[in-house]
Amino acid sequence: MEVGMRKWLLAIGVALGLNALAQTGKLEIFSWWAGDEGPALEALIRLYKQKYPGVDVINATVTGGAGVNAKAVLKTRMLGGDPPDTFQVHAGQELIGTWVVADRMEDLTALFKQEGWLQAFPKGLVDLLSYKGGIWSVPVNIHRSNVMWYIPAKLKEWGVTPPKTWAEFLATCQTLKRKGLEAPLALGENWTQQHLWESVALATLGADGWANLWSGKLKFTDPKAVAVWETFGKVLDCANKDAAGLSWQQAVDRVVQGKAAFNIMGDWAAGYMSTTLKLKPGTDFAWAPSPGTSGIFMMLSDSFGLPKGAKNRQNAINWLKLVGSKEGQDTFNPLKGSIAARLDSDPAKYNAYGQSAMKDWKTNRIVGSLVHGAVAPESFMSQFGTVMEIFLQSKNPQAAANAAQAIANQVGLGR
Helix, strand or coil: CCCHHHHHHHHHHHHHHHHHHHHHEEEEEEEEHHHHHHHHHHHHHHHHHHHHHCCCEEEECCCCHHCCCCHHHHHHHCCCCCCCEEEECCHHHHHHHHHHHHCCCCCHHHHHHHCHHHHCCCCCHHHHHHCCCCCCEECCCCCECCEEEEEEEHHHHCCCCCCHHHHHHHHHHHHHHCCCCCCCECCCCCHHHHHHHHHHHHHHHHHHHHHHHHHCCCCCCCCCHHHHHHHHHHHHCEECCCHHCCCCHHHHHHCCEEEEEEEEEECHHHHHHCCCCCCCCCCEEEEECCCCCCEEEECEEEEEEEEECHHHHHHHHHEEEEEHHHHHHHHHHHCCCCCCCCCCCCCHCCCCCHHHHHHHHCCCCECCCCCCCCCCCCHHHHHHHHHHHHHHHHHHHHHHHHHHHHHHHHHCCCC
């Protein structure tokens, strides 16, 4: 009995020691949530500090839309043996195809079981996070890529309605041009153009065709896939010529200011308009599925993983527990403009857009985003910007298709 009691007391002591250890030290959180996306992260950090007041939280944010700059900095640190304690990454192939296959991440399966996440998250999402028997990151949210944003009062003033297909969009574009709106579609820098492309591709190919593109069943050089670029080129004719010099927020501003009618952007735009610009969703601004994608939810998920060699491992684990919790997700997502990844989230905490997205998340056909890391490895996505530049310079659909297929062959897409 005495031996058993000593073991029990030792176990309690170890547990208390770990807990005490977790209450001190530092926690470096690496992300690209800056500027208008910052308030959501800051709210989550405040919640963490309430639970662990002795921990010095370092908000290591690297600015740049879609994480373009952050990923470059992260690569340098990971390869240099100086990983952050935890980092934001798009769930799916962006993490798995880069850092999991390189054996740089810890398997979080035990944490998922301990926290009940296998039941809290949809199976399809857990599958996206999984690879070779492990689960590799904790999703904090769900975003939708294929959303078209507009200002109802302006459309009424111009006498047009939200187009439901790209053919309708092009016709509406000409109507608006005749009314003096030079660029009906607001567009930003290169990654936002790729973002627009995936909505055009989804509408052109359909959900099954989109999936076949990433499994290798449908070649980029197939006439059906070449047609994506043909439609995309026509859509670009409706956009502003100074797109390369605008951030995604500045493109949204053009719509809000009445200088453009539409913007195709993920639903972080809802967070920007409601949290930063103080506009009321459903009244001051509105939304619809991007043309031709009704009934399809193109998803992406921000998640956090645990790098091997993290200096403050236990503090990072506590951060993962928070971002995966109902409290954490319902604190973060209403500000971010996204919805919770959990199935038990409280709709009452979300605005009109969030509640609309929650409904679609449960009823729509779900597909993954290319631009935001779900369907293709980073080795493909990092080179897709070159394909876009080829098209923007040449306006040649076949040349873009050939370039995309060459990269797919090079990285072994679908194999």
